[in-house]
Amino acid sequence: MYEAAGGSEGLLRLAEAWHSRVMADEIVSHAFSHGFHPQHSARLAAYWAEALGGPTNYSDTFGDETSVVRIHSGNGPHEEMDRRAIACFDQALEDVGLEAAEPLWQVLHDYFAWATTTTMARYHESADDVPEGLTIPRWSWDGQQR
Numbered sequence: 001m002y003e004a005a006g007g008s009e010g011l012l013r014l015a016e017a018w019h020s021r022v023m024a025d026e027i028v029s030h031a032f033s034h035g036f037h038p039q040h041s042a043r044l045a046a047y048w049a050e051a052l053g054g055p056t057n058y059s060d061t062f063g064d065e066t067s068v069v070r071i072h073s074g075n076g077p078h079e080e081m082d083r084r085a086i087a088c089f090d091q092a093l094e095d096v097g098l099e100a101a102e103p104l105w106q107v108l109h110d111y112f113a114w115a116t117t118t119t120m121a122r123y124h125e126s127a128d129d130v131p132e133g134l135t136i137p138r139w140s141w142d143g144q145q146r
Helices: 007-024 028-032 040-051 057-061 065-071 079-095 103-117
Strands: none
Touching: 007 028, 007 040, 007 079, 028 079, 040 057, 079 103
16 A cells, blocks of 8 residues: 555645645634644654555654554544645645546555544543553555455
């Protein structure tokens, strides 16, 4: 998956396109109203790279899945925001040149939709509920790897 998505450079382009889309969305941009790391897109690309079978730079440098999930937790349910974030991702896929008919587009969509609505949305009440020691879930052409 990592190589098919263009490796680190391709995933950075995708992360930048997605970030641009969400910042322009009146609902999803609210998630960033408190600010965000100046290297958000690069960190996101590193996270996606690891999840898609690439190098473990994210875990080696920035943190584990627990730290990522905690950032996204304790904000109550936000189904509309999740739907719109996924729509922004789908648009970003097209922005970087992928067409919806391509198998890679569908697999990346499925990964992002799954991560958005499961791992990142699991702990609505409090970030303190997120367990220690979570690892970044891996995704392949066949879906989540177990």
